[in-house]
Structures are given as structure tokens and as C-alpha cells.
Amino acid sequence: MSSVRVLVGTRKGAFILTSDGRRERWDVSGPHFGGWEIYHLKGSPADPQRLYASQTSGWFGQVIQRSSDGGKSWETVGNKFAYDGPTGTHQWYDGTPHPWEFARVWHLEPSPTDPDTVYAGVEDAALFRTTDGGQSWTELAGLRTHTSAPSWQPGAGGMCLHTIVLDPKQPGRIFVAISAAGAFRSDDDGRTWRPINRGLHSEGIPDATAEVGHCVHRIAMHRSRPGVLFMQKHWDVMRSDDAGESWREVSGNLPSDFGFPIDVHAHEPETIYVVPIKSDSEHYPPDGRLRVYRSRSGGEEWEPLTSGLPQHHCYVNVLRDAMAVDTLDPCGIYFGTTGGQVYASANAGDKWEPIVRDLPSVVSVEVQTLA
Amino acid sequence: MSVLVRVVLPAHLRTLARVAGEVKVEVAGPVTLAGVLDALETTYPMLRGTIRDQVTRQRRAFLRFFACEQDLSHDSPDAPLPEAVVAGSEPLLVVGAMAGG
Numbered sequence: 020m021s022s023v024r025v026l027v028g029t030r031k032g033a034f035i036l037t038s039d040g041r042r043e044r045w046d047v048s049g050p051h052f053g054g055w056e057i058y059h060l061k062g063s064p065a066d067p068q069r070l071y072a073s074q075t076s077g078w079f080g081q082v083i084q085r086s087s088d089g090g091k092s093w094e095t096v097g098n099k100f101a102y103d104g105p106t107g108t109h110q111w112y113d114g115t116p117h118p119w120e121f122a123r124v125w126h127l128e129p130s131p132t133d134p135d136t137v138y139a140g141v142e143d144a145a146l147f148r149t150t151d152g153g154q155s156w157t158e159l160a161g162l163r164t165h166t167s168a169p170s171w172q173p174g175a176g177g178m179c180l181h182t183i184v185l186d187p188k189q190p191g192r193i194f195v196a197i198s199a200a201g202a203f204r205s206d207d208d209g210r211t212w213r214p215i216n217r218g219l220h221s222e223g224i225p226d227a228t229a230e231v232g233h234c235v236h237r238i239a240m241h242r243s244r245p246g247v248l249f250m251q252k253h254w255d256v257m258r259s260d261d262a263g264e265s266w267r268e269v270s271g272n273l274p275s276d277f278g279f280p281i282d283v284h285a286h287e288p289e290t291i292y293v294v295p296i297k298s299d300s301e302h303y304p305p306d307g308r309l310r311v312y313r314s315r316s317g318g319e320e321w322e323p324l325t326s327g328l329p330q331h332h333c334y335v336n337v338l339r340d341a342m343a344v345d346t347l348d349p350c351g352i353y354f355g356t357t358g359g360q361v362y363a364s365a366n367a368g369d370k371w372e373p374i375v376r377d378l379p380s381v382v383s384v385e386v387q388t389l390a
Numbered sequence: 391m392s393v394l395v396r397v398v399l400p401a402h403l404r405t406l407a408r409v410a411g412e413v414k415v416e417v418a419g420p421v422t423l424a425g426v427l428d429a430l431e432t433t434y435p436m437l438r439g440t441i442r443d444q445v446t447r448q449r450r451a452f453l454r455f456f457a458c459e460q461d462l463s464h465d466s467p468d469a470p471l472p473e474a475v476v477a478g479s480e481p482l483l484v485v486g487a488m489a490g491g
Contacts, residue, residue, distance in 0.1 A: 054402055078452040078486045079402060079440040095406065095436035099444045121445075 023345050024089065024387045025353055026070065027361055028057035031379035033072055034361075035090045042351055042365040045374045051093065052084065059126050059340055059383045062089075066134035067387050071153060073124035073139075081123050083139075085153050096153030100124070100141055103160040109143065110172040119143045119163065126340060128183035138209075140180035144171065144197040146209060159209035162195065167214060167231045174198035174234050174253075181339055182238050186245045186262075194248065194263060199234035202250070204263050215263030219252060237339040239281045241288035249291050249318070251281040251339070256293055258318050269318020274305045280342035284367060285350040289317040292344075292352060292368060294337040302357075303334035311354070313368050327371035328362065335360070340383035347388055355381025392418040395426050395471075396481035400453075403441070403484065407434040412481055421476045423455060424467035441484060456483040 021040040027033065032050025051057075052074045060072035070086040072093070081100065084093045100121050108116035122142040130136035135152040145163040147156040162168075162180075171178060179198055186192035191208040194215075201216040214230050224232045234253035241247065250257040250266065254277050257266040270276035275295040284290035291314050297305045304310060309328045312321040335358035345351035352368050355361045359378040362371045394414045404410065415429040424447075431438045442449050447467075449455070455462040458472045458480050474480035 076402065076440075077489070078400070078450065079406075080443070080450055081439065082406065082436070098439045101445050 021347055022389045023347065023351065024062070024067075024389060025343070025361065025363070025374065026060045026062065026090070026383075026385040026387070027355055027378065027381060028059050028072070028340075028383035029355075029359070029379035029381050030056050033057040033060055033074075033090075034375070034378055036361065036374050040347055042345075042347075042363060047375055048090065050379075051090070052082075055079075055082070056123075057382065058123060059385075060084075061127050061129055061385045062387045063129040063134040063137075064131045065129070067389055069129070069134040069152075071127045071129060071137055073127055075123040081121070083124070083127075083153050097149070097155050100139070100145075100147055100156055101158070102145060102163065103158040104164075107164065108169055109178060110170060112173065114172075116169070119145070121145075122177060125179045125181045126183055128185060131185060131187055138183050138185070138193070140183050140195060142177045142179035143173075144178045144180040144200060146180055146183070146193075146195060148209065159205075161205070161210050162203060162212045165203070165212050165214075167200070170231065171197065171200040172232070182235070184238055184240050184248075186240075187242045188245050192245075192262070194238055194240075196235040196238050196250075198236070199232060199253075201231050201233040202235050202238060202263055215259075216266070217264065218259075218266030218268075219257065220255070220268075221253065223253070236279045237281050239283050239291070241283040244288045247288065247317070249281050249283060251278050251293055253277065253299060256281065256318060269314070271314070271319035271321055273312055273321050274310075274323075278337075279339040280337055280354065282342045282344055282352070284352075285344050285346040286348065287315070287350075290315050290367070291317065292342065293321075294342070294354065296336060302336040307332050307334060309333040309335065309356075311352070311368055311371075324364075324368040324371070326369065327364075327373075338382055340385075341381050343384050343386040345386045345388045351386065353384050353386050355384045357381065392416045393421060393476055394478060395421060395429070395475060396478060397426065397430060398481045398483045399437075400484060400486040402486070403437060406436050406440065409434070421471050422468050423462060423465065423471060423482075426471065426482055427467070452487040452489060454485045454487060456485055457481070 025036040032053040034049035063069040072084040074082040106119040111117035126140040128138040139147040182196035184194040310323040335356035342354040
């Protein structure tokens with residue numbers, strides 16, 4: 020029988036939640052790396068026992084952990100993220116030039132075909148890759164040295180490269196998103212890049228339709244249809260049908276189009292999920308009601324999913340990497356909150372139950388479907 | 391000639407290095423902070439980057455180096471450590487700055 024393994028990164032350690040395919044009873048393992056911020060952990064599609072974790076600390080910096088047994092044991096691997104060549108400058112919050120400084124790894128994206136190849140999105144924004152299982156990391160410097168880079172500015176959470184989407188059908192095509200520079204695409208395995216922000220409209224920047232400067236929060240894709248992308252922007256839920264060449268808004272009837280995560284149903288490429296948040300200064304759900312919204316039409320028409328979720332006095336947030344879907348049938352949806360709850364739905368969002376309620380603040384959620 | 395220098399690590403780095411209590415590292419040549427950190431990172435490679443930046447070699451901002459009731463954090467990394475540390479009667483302390491309220 021199939022099983023699932025949910026990988027949860029929190030402000031104070033990692034947790035691994037496992038269940039059989041019914042997804043009713045859960046075993047909880049952790050905290051792993053207690054006391055450290057775990058921005059992200061993710062398994063290799065090519066070898067599900069191979070996991071990678073980004074472990075960070077304000078005191079001790081960046082550590083990368085690797086497991087070869089599904090998270091039972093871990094070993095440290097390389098943590099040297101050195102920008103390739105002159106670092107140059109981006110804009111600081113006050114508009115002055117500021118040199119690129121490595122702070123942490125936000126997102127680890129393992130290759131779909133090679134367990135030793137992983138992409139790392141870091142703050143200050145850059146993309147790194149390892150091909151030796153994390154022992155050494157090389158910057159794909161064409162992104163950071165793009166001609167627009169000196170004008171990039173950090174979002175409130177830092178200038179982070181937080182989203183990496185690998186095109187499963189077109190090897191060498193990579194999508195990334197940076198707060199607050201926007202979305203970028205490479206068609207040559209990360210050597211060269213270009214902004215893909217046409218159609219985005221951001222009122223918080225001087226030129227609302229500028230080529231760069233948009234605060235993209237997350238991008239999601241269904242692997243059967245990699246030309247179709249869904250985006251949760253700072254404000255606005257967006258859709259592209261041409262691999263990012265152009266975007267159109269699909270916020271439709273959402274109660275708020277601000278939010279962080281967005282994800283796609285594993286078997287229905289037009290079924291997408293977001294978690295509306297009231298505003299960028301009020302990082303909690305509208306009306307104190309935690310609602311996942313589902314669209315079965317690829318946007319515009321949205322329905323609230325509330326069964327099992329708190330509908331009174333709920334003021335948690337759901338961060339950009341804190342939602343994931345499994346590939347069972349029915350599709351399972353998972354998300355974690357800044358209040359430490361991890362919710363699961365074994366029926367595509369119709370009903371939710373908390374797997375755990377009292378973890379540290381959840382930063383990321385990934386799920387592996389195991390044979 | 392080399393000497394054994396005692397080093398006390400903060401709890402999270404002991405966990406990372408999989409050691410309990412203080413550690414001893416063999417330092418060849420003049421016993422300086424840089425020499426002790428080089429030896430520490432050679433013996434425990436998982437500590438690379440956690441005490442000083444791997445690129446700039448600068449001390450991480452929220453760590454301090456104490457020995458013999460002195461704060462050595464702002465001393466040159468190439469300055470000799472106190473004789474008591476060289477002799478092994480006192481440890482070098484790597485201390486995480488107090489933070490969190």
C-alpha cells in the first residue's frame with residue numbers, strides 16, 4: 020500500500036509526519052535539528068530516500084543536511100555558497116547600492132532525474148546547483164548578473180530566491196521567482212535568464228508594469244502541462260498559458276487576492292489552491308476564518324474550503340512554501356501555519372484535519388508519495 | 391611542535407559536531423585564534439562556516455571568543471592566544487551571544 024511522508028520545516032527544527040495511504044493516522048518524528056530554522060526540506064523524485072534540508076541560524080549561519088534513509092539519519096554536506104565573480108550591488112531599502120551578501124538557503128529543488136543534483140535558491144537572490152549530492156555548490160551566475168540586477172530591491176523578508184520550478188518536459192528550462200524582483204526563466208539550464216513579468220501589475224512600485232520589481236510570492240505548475248503557470252503575487256493571483264511570456268489576473272471572487280502559497284491538484288491541472296490573507300500588513304486570514312480557496316477552472320471562479328478549519332478567531336499565516344500536494348487518488352493537500360498547525364485533506368480539500376497542532380511556526384511543507 | 395588546545399563550543403555546535411563536552415584540537419606553530427579555528431574545522435569539517443564566514447573568514451556577528459575572562463572577539467585572529475590557553479590550563483570559549491529577550 021502507498022504511504023506518504025510530509026516534510027515540515029519550522030522556525031525551531033524539522034518534523035517528519037508519516038501515514039499510510041488512508042492518511043488518517045500519523046506518526047510524528049522530530050524535532051530534527053532542534054533550535055535551528057529549517058527553511059525547507061525536500062526529497063529527491065529520483066530517490067525518495069534521499070532528502071535535503073536547509074538548516075540556518077542567526078548565530079551559526081547556513082548548514083545543509085542530507086539523508087539517504089528517508090530522514091532517519093542525516094549528515095552534513097557542503098555549505099559554502101560563494102558568489103561566482105564580483106558580487107556587484109543591488110538596491111538597499113533606502114535605494115542605495117548594497118553588495119550581494121549570502122544569508123541563507125530558502126528553497127532546495129532536487130533534480131527529477133538525479134538524486135545528486137539539487138538547485139538552491141538563496142538570499143541575497145541567486146541560484147546555486149550541486150551535482151555531487153550537496154558536497155559543493157556552484158552559482159549559476161547569469162541570473163545574479165542579469166542587466167536588471169542592480170535595480171533589484173529586497174522585499175520585507177529579504178531579497179530571496181524562494182521559488183524554483185524545473186520544467187519536466189523541456190530539459191534546461193528553469194523558472195525562478197525572487198522577492199522583490201519578479202519571475203525569471205532560463206532555457207539553457209541556468210546559463211542565461213530573462214524576466215517573465217509581462218502582465219503583472221504592482222501598485223507598490225513606481226512603474227506598475229515594470230519589467231522587474233514585482234513581489235512574486237510563489238509559482239506553481241502541473242507537470243503534465245508545464246507551459247501553464249500559476250502565480251500568487253504579493254497582491255493578485257495570476258496565470259500564464261505561455262510559459263511566463265504573459266500573465267493575466269485570475270483572482271476572480273477571492274475575498275482577498277493577497278497570499279503566499281499556490282499549488283495545483285496532482286491529477287487535475289485546472290484545479291488550484293490558494294490561502295487568501297487579508298493584507299500585506301495584516302498577515303492573517305480575512306474575518307479570522309482560515310479558508311483554503313479552490314478553483315476548478317484554473318482561476319477566476321473560487322470556492323472556499325472550510326470543513327475542519329478554524330472559522331473563528333484564527334489569525335495565523337500560511338507561508339509561501341508551506342503547501343504541498345501528494346499524488347494519491349484522491350489527491351491529498353497539506354499546509355502548515357505560523358501557529359504551528361499542519362492541516363491535511365485526504366480528499367482534495369473537501370475536509371481538513373490537523374495532523375499536529377502545536378509545532379513551532381511552520382515555514383515549509385513538502386510531501387512525498389511513496390510506493 | 392604542536393600543542394593541544396581545549397575548546398568549549400556552544401551547545402548547537404556540539405550537536406552539529408557530534409561531540410559532548412569540550413574538545414581538544416592539535417595546533418601546530420604559533421597558537422592563534424586563526425590557528426585554533428583552522429584546526430577545529432579540519433577535525434570537525436561540519437563546523438566550517440558556522441563560526442566564521444567561509445568566504446570572508448570574518449567571525450559570525452553573534453559569536454564571541456572568550457578566554458581567561460577576556461573577550462578576544464575583536465583581537466586580530468593572528469594574535470597569540472593567552473599562555474594559559476596554550477598551556478592547556480584554560481579553554482578557548484566559543485560563545486553564542488545572548489539573544490531572544
